[in-house]
């Protein structure tokens with residue numbers, strides 16, 4: 001048994017960042033993690049391995065579709081799935097070992113095992129009980145179950161199983177046109193699977209700006225993904241390593257279905273708090289099962305804090321990281337702050353999709369006076385040179401003050417471009433501030449400036 005100033009439960013992007021920052025601020029810190037490796041869902045079975053597969057399959061797509069146009073001739077590469085899997089695993093290992101190194105460097109103790117909180121001020125890991133002045137719950141999330149669809153992580157998989165399938169399936173049915181469904185759906189479409197996405201709503205990626213939703217769906221359809229929209233999945237039955245999926249269309253209750261070698265269940269995630277002992281402690285939960293916290297990430301039980309996917313807000317690694325840094329500051333007696341109005345969201349399809357701030361639909365619903373500056377990547381020389389002219393930047397600014405209210409990008413490097421607008425919004429910038437900033441030529445970033453110009457007297461290249 002040892003005593004710590006802070007024990008963090010969970011070493012995902014929220015937990016490990018909080019542990020490192022708290023140690024940097026002089027606290028004696030431990031982090032409890034039951035997985036074999038640090039980094040949580042994101043590093044082990046989420047953001048990072050999926051990016052390896054997205055990259056590899058994108059390269060294949062480039063070779064098949066664009067190499068010959070550029071004068072690069074020769075046999076197009078074929079998929080060596082076991083090697084692609086090793087590349088994925090090696091990418092994960094490098095990153096998880098990196099966190100282990102950072103823990104050692106910052107003197108964060110890794111308590112290996114699954115933690116529980118027998119009482120406030122104490123954390124039990126295995127047979128040992130450790131004392132903690134503060135406890136931070138950062139235990140993340142798990143895939144939400146769906147009635148009638150039993151996950152075996154072989155034929156019916158969540159995002160975890162989808163990363164390590166035994167082979168590339170001939171047919172893949174994806175339940176849910178959210179971020180996971182579209183990212184992994186596009187990986188397998190590029191690797192040769194016939195992919196059908198079944199979505200309950202009439203639009204993909206709920207909550208995203210409508211123009212982006214339409215453009216992304218069109219692009220994915222061009223890449224071969226099929227969509228069944230407005231459909232409620234009834235169930236999936238597995239026999240002889242194949243699944244039979246059935247659904248009903250919401251508009252007329254007509255029945256549909258398909259056979260698939262693999263079904264990916266991607267209908268959202270829910271907080272993971274199993275075994276922590278929250279009920280006995282009396283930790284308050286929201287109606288959706290998240291841990292309820294105040295603006296400083298304190299639960300109703302003194303000394304217990306929570307961040308990341310277990311609390312309210314978007315289930316995003318970087319949101320958890322920001323909360324991790326801020327809560328460490330609060331626990332160390334400083335002032336931690338997260339600006340929830342400026343949290344970017346990125347979908348790592350090709351082209352990428354990135355968004356920050358208000359959508360046009362949200363501004364309309366608020367009755368706010370706004371202007372729209374839109375610029376297509378077709379007008380961007382760099383994008384056209386690399387066959388990435390599809391997509392656009394859409395900037396939303398206040399009609400009176402010109403202050404940037406949101407930005408929505410579909411196009412090359414969107415996930416990086418969005419940060420110019422995040423910083424601008426943090427500083428309360430007007431669209432004109434971006435428009436008057438010199439942008440290097442030829443870069444994709446010029447499209448962001450042109451969208452800002454379009455909020456004023458007009459873009460130059462459109």
Ligand code: NAI
Pocket residue numbers: 047146175176177178179180181183198199200201204205206231232233265266267268269314315316345346347348
């Ligand atoms: P999601 O919430 O993004 O999308 C789920 C989709 O499933 C929705 O479109 C919903 O309408 C649909 N759906 C729900 N029930 C259904 C049913 N019975 N039949 C058909 N469709 C149904 O959830 P997703 O994609 O599982 O992702 C989970 C979380 O992980 C999200 O919060 C997401 O933000 C996060 N994530 C973020 C990534 C990123 O930032 N690039 C990558 C992967 C995950």
